[in-house]
Amino acid sequence: DTGVSQDPRHKITKRGQNVTFRCDPISEHNRLYWYRQTLGQGPEFLTYFQNEAQLEKSRLLSDRFSAERPKGSFSTLEIQRTEQGDSAMYLCASSLSYSREGRNEQFFGPGTRLTVL
């Protein structure tokens, strides 16, 4: 399977616990994105990397959230001291930074569904 993969697919945790999600992008893609999607809404941008550099962070990304992409390949998203409002689907996507047509469409993984009790 050469698509974007995410692990775990589901995570249930208690409020106050820390959780970490992993995303493996398509191998030749140098850009990687994290989104959050709540029920009935479109995905909301959280952050993105080009190679190992984190180039942009949304205001949605509070200081309890941290993302890394240490070697420019897989990425992790950690949420510290989880709150019930963090319950959502966390989507990862990857893309090229340049395509001739300029579209650089993002390819999404299946997501990690987080439930905070």
Added chain:
Amino acid sequence: AQKITQTQPGMFVQEKEAVTLDCTYDTSDPSYGLFWYKQPSSGEMIFLIYQGSYDQQNATEGRYSLNFQKARKSANLVISASQLGDSAMYFCAMREGTNYGQNFVFGPGTRLSVLP
């Protein structure tokens, strides 16, 4: 102000008929890209079609076409010959700026139900 507006929370279409899903956008950037994604109940976002702001012709990808009206800032998705498997959430999205800028915004989505 909403960057992407999708005014149809839900749409129904009879199998084999065409359907149009509306999308309007708001940007002052002359360079932008518009995307449509499909999200079936399994949850994975599937890229359907892309339209660049400088593209002269409407994009087409198989049964999908994009009715791009730049002056009206609309980018409606047309699905021809609907199939039962087209039942899903559909999201319109916009990327502003050049390849270097990645401000990527999704609309609230339209749920399409294809009736047999």
